[in-house]
Amino acid sequence: MNNLPEKLKKRLLARQASDSLRTLKTYSAQYDFSSNDYLGMGRLQFESKEAFTSAGAGGSRLLTGNHDAYGVFEARLCDFHQQEAALVFNSGYDANLGLIAAVGLRGDLILYDALAHASIRDGIQLAQARAIKFRHNDLEHLEQLLATHMPEDASCYVITESVFSMDGDSPDLEAMVELCGTYKAHLIVDEAHALGVFGTRGVGLVQDLGLQDRLFARVVTFGKALGYHGAAVLGSVEVKSYLVNFARPLIYSTALAPKHVATLELRYQWLAESETSLQAIERLHRNIALLRSCIEKRKLSDYFIPSESAIHTVVIPGNSQVKAIAKQLSELGFGVLPILAPTVPEGSERIRICLHSYNDQESIKLLIDKLAEIIHKDAL
Ligand SMILES: Cc1ncc(COP(=O)(O)O)c(C=O)c1O
Incomplete structure (x- = not known):
């Protein structure tokens, strides 16, 4: 045709x-x-023995889709990633889109690395905040933008990746945290390619540097080193509650099947303990x-x-x-x-x-x- x-x-x-x-x-x-x-995890079989009442989630987590497996897995994520709260999304794409579109409100400012992943850029497109990119890993440029454009009575979010998907390099996260602290900007770090690779037992670069309490949010994805699919936003209980209320990919999409979530739990257990x-x-x-x-x-x-x-x-x-x-x-x-x-x-x-x-x-x-x-x- x-x-x-x-x-x-x-x-x-x-x-x-x-x-x-x-x-x-x-x-x-x-x-x-x-x-x-x-890590070759995609080649390993992890089969949950649990008998689930439903093969699929049966709905969004806000409706009928929030099975027990989610709570168990999110508790595992909090423990492994030393974070107050974790919220599972269907993919890294969904997590970035949902998080960024939900937090960047009219009047706010988003500063993002010029090489940020498409899911970050698409989230920015959907957000109502003004967005300006800074040169790749260039903290001087970021500081210039913070000094010039920081809104007086609104929020500023700085978004980067701990390992860039196309270049494989990393920003100076410690300096970035300091800079964001000085300007009271909220730092979001995508750890898609750092999970399983950096830090003790592959906890990621943010934790390897001990910065987990100094970020606004982290995104970890399960389609890379975990060899599966899905993702999570890690942050405070308040951030989680906000996303449960405003992150549209979470609210308006059928959740991951409970058996997949239980499988993810086993994959994290392998990473944490084996x-x-x-x-x-x-x-x-x-x-x-x-x-x-x-x-x-x-x-x-x-x-x-x-x-x-x-x-x-x-x-x-x-x-x-x-x-x-x-x-x-x-x-x-x-x-x-x-x-x-x-x-x-x-x-x-x-x-x-x-x-x-x-x-x-x-x-x-x-x-x-x-x-x-x-x-x-x-x-x-
Ligand atoms: C940095 C980064 N963030 C997010 C994603 C999206 O993750 P997912 O494949 O789970 O949708 C990717 C995938 O290519 C990525 O490289």
């Missing part, structure tokens, strides 16, 4: 013309360097250290964005060029994907390498050897 209105057709054609048309493909690779399953999770985190960090040393040895540092996280990014400008290099690597069995404009700004197209506890060291060395061969040959 040919029924797409002309204006929409044009948008698709423009995507084709810039070699950035998105299509749905299944992913399989001999060596996985792309999934967000940092010996194997400690080993997985250790293996992940060994792989991160190895990748970093291979990059240096192969003289690729200038092409990579500096990162200590599980995400490492080699910038290869131009959609067609980055696609061609990713294709060469994937034909050799390396599961790496090109990240194209407009997902990232034009000129900063890249291959994003995600490391895992289960990557074997030989494949990491081989990947960087091949990448060096291609890059140095083409002298990008």
